[in-house]
Amino acid sequence: MTERLNAADVQRGFEAWNSGRMDVLRESLSEDAVLHFAGNNAMSGTYRGRDAVIDALARAIQRWSPHSDVESILVSDDHLMIFHHATGEHEGTLYDVTPVIAMKLDANGKVMEVWSLANDQSGYDQFWS
Amino acid sequence: MAEHPNAALLREAISIFNRGDFDAYREYFTEDVVWHVGGNHPLSGDYRGRDAIFEYFETVRGLTGGGLRSEPHDILADDSHGGVFTQVTADRGDRHLDVVLAQAYRINPDGKFTEYWALADDQDAVNAFWS
Numbered sequence: 612m613t614e615r616l617n618a619a620d621v622q623r624g625f626e627a628w629n630s631g632r633m634d635v636l637r638e639s640l641s642e643d644a645v646l647h648f649a650g651n652n653a654m655s656g657t658y659r660g661r662d663a664v665i666d667a668l669a670r671a672i673q674r675w676s677p678h679s680d681v682e683s684i685l686v687s688d689d690h691l692m693i694f695h696h697a698t699g700e701h702e703g704t705l706y707d708v709t710p711v712i713a714m715k716l717d718a719n720g721k722v723m724e725v726w727s728l729a730n731d732q733s734g735y736d737q738f739w740s
Numbered sequence: 741m742a743e744h745p746n747a748a749l750l751r752e753a754i755s756i757f758n759r760g761d762f763d764a765y766r767e768y769f770t771e772d773v774v775w776h777v778g779g780n781h782p783l784s785g786d787y788r789g790r791d792a793i794f795e796y797f798e799t800v801r802g803l804t805g806g807g808l809r810s811e812p813h814d815i816l817a818d819d820s821h822g823g824v825f826t827q828v829t830a831d832r833g834d835r836h837l838d839v840v841l842a843q844a845y846r847i848n849p850d851g852k853f854t855e856y857w858a859l860a861d862d863q864d865a866v867n868a869f870w871s
Contacts, residue, residue, distance in 0.1 A: 649778055649859045657863075685816035685823045692816050692823030692844065711857070713823060713842035726842040728859035730776055 618684045621693055625681055631672045637665050641721035649728040652739035664725070675739065682709065689716055699738070706734040746817035746847050750824055753853075754810050760801065762794060769793065769853050776857035781870035803870075804830040813840070822847055828860075830869070837869040 620639075627635035646658040646667060653674075658667045671677060679697040691714040698707045708731045715724040729735035743751075753768045775787040775796065783800070787793045800808055808830035816823040822845035830837040839860040846855040860866045 645861075647859055647861055647863065649863070651780065683818055683821045685818055685821060687814050687816050690814045690816060690823070690825055692821075692842070694821055694844065711823075711842070711844040713825070713844070713859075715825065724861065726859045726861070728778060728842065728844065728857055730774075730844070730855060730857045732776060732778055732857075 617686065621684050621686075621691065622681065625679070625693075625695070628668075628672070629678050631669075633665055633669055633672075636668060637661065639722050640664060641717050641719070641723045644721075644723055644725065646725045647727065649726070650732050650736045650739065652736040654739045655736075671739075677738075679710070690714065691716070697735075697738070701738050701740075704734075704737050706731070706738050708734050708738070710735060743815075744817040744819075746819065746822050746851065747815040749847070749851050750815050750817065750822045750845065751812065754812060754824070754826070757797075758809050760806050762797060765797075766790060766794060768851075770848060773853055774855045776855075778857065778859055779863050779867050779870075781867045783870050804832050807831055808837075810841075817847070819849075820847055821845065832869060835869050837865065839865055 624639060640661045642661050644661050644664050646664045648654045648656055654671055658664045679695040682694040682696045685692040693712045694709055696709055708729050710727060710729040713726040714722045717723040753765065756764045769790045771790050773790055773793060775793045777784050787796050810826045810828050812824050812826045814825045824843040826841050826843060828839055828841050839862050841858045841860050843858040845853055848854050
């Protein structure tokens, strides 16, 4: 099995996310990357193209300063799925959510499609409102 | 590399779901399982407990004439999590659904599902299909 991305790469990606290193995130995306962001909140929707995806992620980081810890990373040749744990408080409401980032990789190991989905979607919607 | 036992478990469960054998499919769930159905449509929401979830599956079966199919592209797993990327197709009257779902599962040490959530690549299409 050729693991084009491994758990260490994902950890690095998460550190980049937590510290707002957009250059690191940009490198991992294919030019025509697509991001599907679940829910009914200010981030929800589909973003098409690396620039649009990076803009969306940068907006998320600047406005909400999200921070999360990796719970589990699943890897295959073509896909990654990261379970992470996000806790915090937003306008007096405590949340404790396990979002998942699911990714499909292209033949060059770049991320071509990303899904962001949470188990407690209403809690997550409050966070991203 | 051999498939993780939980990946094999998911593959088997999905195949049983596709056959419509709900008695056998029930065995894969804990009694207090939580099933999160995302999106913005009449079936969206959290289903708590195996009975509630199977009522939901029966509703889906009724609306689609038992023709909803899930054909996995890839199944990922570790000892307590599963990830499935699957092509979901269904027909409902003149409506046709054909989307890729990213599905997340929590699996307990007995090999039973305790929690599930998912997102489609085209959630608007899913919303329109069930509305």
